[in-house]
Amino acid sequence: MSYxxxxxxxxxxxxxxxxxxxxQAERGKILVLIGPNGAGKSTVLKTLAGQLAPQGGAVLLDGQSLTDYTPAARARKLALMLPHTPRTELTTCFEVAAAGRYPYTGRxxxxxxxxxxxxxxxLALVQAQELADRDFTRISDGQRQRVLLARAVCQQPELLLLDEPTSFLDVKGKAELMESLRTLARERNIAIIxxxxxxxxxxxxxxAVVCVSPRGVSAVLTPQExxxxxxVRTLFGLSAEQYAALFGKTAAKPKFEHYIRSGQKLLRCGYTTGTCxxxxxxxxxxxxxTGRAPETVGLRTPKGLVVEVAPQFCRLTAAGAECAIVKDGGDDVDATTGxxxxxxxxLRPDAPHTVTIDGGVGVGRVTKPGLDQPVGAAAINHVPRQMIAEALHREAEAAGYDGGFAVVISVDGGEExxxxxxxxxxxxxxxxxxxxxxxxxEPMSQQALLDSLQLEIHQAALRSRRxxxxPGNYGLDYLAENLKELREIPVVKISNFIGDALDxxxxxxxxxxxxxxxxxxxxxLAGGIMNTHSRQADCRTELFCxxxxxxxxxxxxxxALMDAATTDACLAVLDGAGLRGPVMASLLDAIQTHLDRRAAGAFTVGAVVFSNRSGPLGQTKNADTLLKMWKEG
Structure with missing residues (x-):
């Protein structure tokens, strides 16, 4: 009977x-949800736990609607274990696990x-009794998973919900977790999802199994089904060759499976060079x-997502060891993918708890001020440096090693x-x-472009207050041909991100x-539109009209203006009506108004507008003032 x-x-x-x-989940049985990350498995689990309200329909727990339970009564019925529980300060593992008893302890x-x-x-059930007096913040992620499972067990739930509990567990840890879950289901008659x-x-x-994909959620299936x-091929979108590579005799680690939505599409994320x-x-x-090359390595990224991959190689060298991770950009393929x-x-036994990081072949050197790292340093930004150091400290703690490390990061093919x-x-x-x-x-993200834009504007600020x-090459060409006297003032190409650039x-x-x-x-800009990409808005003819x-x-x-195909066609219509001058003046006033609103008094801003066909079309009042001032020196 379904619980x-x-x-x-x-x-x-x-x-x-x-x-x-x-x-349906039955007591004494384990129901597993599978499917690509990002398809909604965690969302389903959180809704079953009452953390998210249903968007429709109902969840029944022991024959009663989940919404009818008080929080305390619900906590005595079910427990949820999530992989991203925040770390606490100065708390022992025993105290973390004991938090599961609070539904029973009174006020x-x-x-x-x-x-x-x-x-x-x-704690004994999950083989974590030896951790009881350890600081929860100073144990490995795999050990932390066991303590969190113990906390869930302490609630004495009749339904246990777990979201990817095997993250960071090694082979032995995964085997012990399976044994613990089977014990909870069979001997304690708990329903597990x-x-x-x-x-x-x-x-x-x-x-039993339920398959979750962007196309929907399956009925409850047998494991054989x-x-x-x-x-499996349909669920994960695998070709026959990919399936054979993953599940044949030469099985390989599956690709990173986390997705974001972009309009009607589901796009696969990748991981950065810093994560690699x-x-x-x-x-x-x-x-x-340890003397053993790992089959897989994993970490939790600053975003909170777990990345676990198989190294391309991991081998000893004369100076130590080296391990290669192939960059996977997901659906956002760039120059570094592959x-x-x-x-x-x-190892540096003589330098306890220190990590030095440098760049090798294929990693650039900083030659201009204003970047994340100082001039002369390897172009390894501070967040990847922190991730590297944290990963090494975890390995050292797990192995009982008190020394330091020296790291050199290289990228094969990076120079080209x-x-x-x-x-x-x-x-x-x-x-x-x-x-x-x-x-x-994240594929199709604008963040990389904005990051580059931020760097260029920062570098320009080191040279000038002007x-x-x-927005594009047209503007650069116009400056070179018509405003040569301004060549000493830094120029930044900003694409469509006008509002972001002003900020x-x-x-x-x-x-x-x-x-x-x-x-x-x-x-x-006369309409207050600060991202000029056509996907954001295309109201050019409406504004002219x-x-x-x-x-x-x-x-x-x-x-005629509304029917015009281009802004040059609009100008031709205005010329025919004898209205180009007053209309451009009106548009320029509106542009100045919206620029001033965005600048919000932080600086003086103006705009110069031109057409490739018609040449200069005018400039705002602030642009007049700035150009006179700049040309005078």
Whole structure:
């Protein structure tokens, strides 16, 4: 008989992500949710636990709607174990596990002798009794998973929900976890629902399976049905060759499976060169400290997502060990995708708890001030450096090693790949930058472009308190031909990100900013549109029409403007009506108004507008003032 079941359940946040979910979990059985990351497994689990409200339908727990339970009553019925529980300060593992007893301790939270015995029993069940007095913040991630499972067991739930509990566990740890879950299900008659991304482990653990994909949620399947080749290939979008590589005799680690939505599409994320460097450092250190090359290495990225991959190689060297991790950019393929990021690690017993990091072949050197690292340093940004150091400290702690490490990061093919990036322009010579603030690459993200733009504006601020912004090459060409006297003022090409560029100029404390651009982009500013990409808005003809009407244009002229295909065609219509001058003046006034609003008094800003066909079209009042001042020196 089902202990937990759903009726026409819809889950999501502001809108349904998955609908018509009908699953059942029985006491004494283990139900496993499988499917690509990002498809909604965790969202389903959090809805079953009551952390997220259903977007539709109902969750029944022991025959009663989940919403009818008080929080305390719910806590005595179910426990949820998530992989990203925040770390606490100055708390022992016993105290963390004991938090699971609070539904039974009353308002003061005082543990009785029976409560303490239940905590010790739970820690023993998950083979974590030796951790009881250890600081929870100073144990490995795998050990932390065991303590969190013990906390869930302490609640004495009748339903246990676990989200990817095998993250960071080694082979022995995973085997012990499987044994613990089977004991909880069989001997304590607990219903267990668990999400897993390791199909071989899921196959061995599951009594029943539900498949979750962007296309929807399956009915409850038998393991034979769920793990049939055709179903797995459909669920994960694998070709026959990929399936054979993953599950044949030469099985390989599956690709990173986390997705984001972009419009109607689901796009696979990747991981940064910084994540690769940290994973490689961990793999090389583990080989040095244990004498065994790891089959996989994993870490939790700053974004909170777990990345676990198989090294391309991990081997001893004359100086220590080196481990290579191939960069996977997901669906955001760039110059670094597919390149091996190699971490060479040497032990430094004479330098306790220290980590020195440098760049090798294929990693660039900083040659200009204003970047993340000082001039002369390897272009390995501070977040990857922190990830590398943290990964090495975890390996050292797990092995009982008190010494330090020396790390050199290289990128095979990085010097050639760097020629296809912004690096030479930004002042990074000889190779790639090792980057990543979140550790994860989100496809179709604008963040990389904005990061580069921020660097260029920062570097310009080191030279001058004046700045020229040009959306594209047209603006650069116009400056070179018509405003040669301004060549000493730094110019930054900003693409469509006008509003972001103005915000960055404010943060860098520029005093005067001039925007020089083609009318096709800058006319949008008259409507307050600060990202001029056509995906954001394309109201050029509407703006021409509105301002023409304000200047006395008749219906025929307005209709002709609305029907025009380009801004040059709009100008031709205005010329025919004798209205170009007043309409451009009206548009320029509106542009100035919106620029002033965005600058918010941080600096003086103006705009120069031109057309490739018609030449100069005018400039705002502030642009007049700035140009006169700048030309006078």
């Amino acid at each position: 937990c079941e759903t009726h026409a359940l819809a889950v999501g946040y502001s809108a349904p992500l998955l609908q018509d979910i009908a699953l 003061l939270g005082i543990l009785t002798a029976a409560d303490k015995a239940a905590v010790r029993e739970a 668990v999400t897993l991304h390791e199909l071989e482990l899921a196959r061995k653990l599951a009594d 769920a793990f049939a080749e055709e179903n 460097a940290a994973l490689g450092a961990a793999g090389a250190a583990r080989l040095l400290l 390149l091996p990021v190699i971490a060479a690690v040497a 790949a760097a020629k296809r990036t912004f690096n030479p322009h930004l002042g990074v010579e000889g190779g790639l930058s090792v980057l990543g603030t979140s550790g994860i690459v 700045l020229i912004l040009a 960055m100029a404010a943060s860098e404390q520029f005093e005067q900013v001039l925007l020089v651009g083609h009318v096709g982009k800058l006319v949008k 509105t301002h023409a009407a304000l200047c006395g244009a008749d219906t025929v002229t307005c209709r």
